[in-house]
Amino acid sequence: MELDGFQRIAGCDCALQRLYVRPGARRGGAGSALMATVISSARELSRTQLEIWSDKRFAEAHKLYERFGAVLVGDRICHDPDKSPEWGLFITL
Numbered sequence: 001m002e003l004d005g006f007q008r009i010a011g012c013d014c015a016l017q018r019l020y021v022r023p024g025a026r027r028g029g030a031g032s033a034l035m036a037t038v039i040s041s042a043r044e045l046s047r048t049q050l051e052i053w054s055d056k057r058f059a060e061a062h063k064l065y066e067r068f069g070a071v072l073v074g075d076r077i078c079h080d081p082d083k084s085p086e087w088g089l090f091i092t093l
Helices: 030-044 059-067
Strands: 014-016 049-055 071-077 085-092
Touching: 030 049, 030 059, 049 059, 059 085
Parallel strands: 014 049
Antiparallel strands: 049 085, 071 085
């Protein structure tokens, strides 16, 4: 589905574009706090499904997303200069 000029997974009406936590701050709850804020903000805006594309190398990030209910639904090669392989996930809000 196309939404606001972007192809979206399964009709998702919002997307998490980037979420990075400095290595020294990982495993201390920063990522979970950020995800909780993203989800809360999306719900306040009456969004229903959150789309996430994530580099396949970021296994710890994928575990974080899964703790918030993310489901793996596909993969792609990113259109960046590195042509990185990515997982596509979504969270029902």
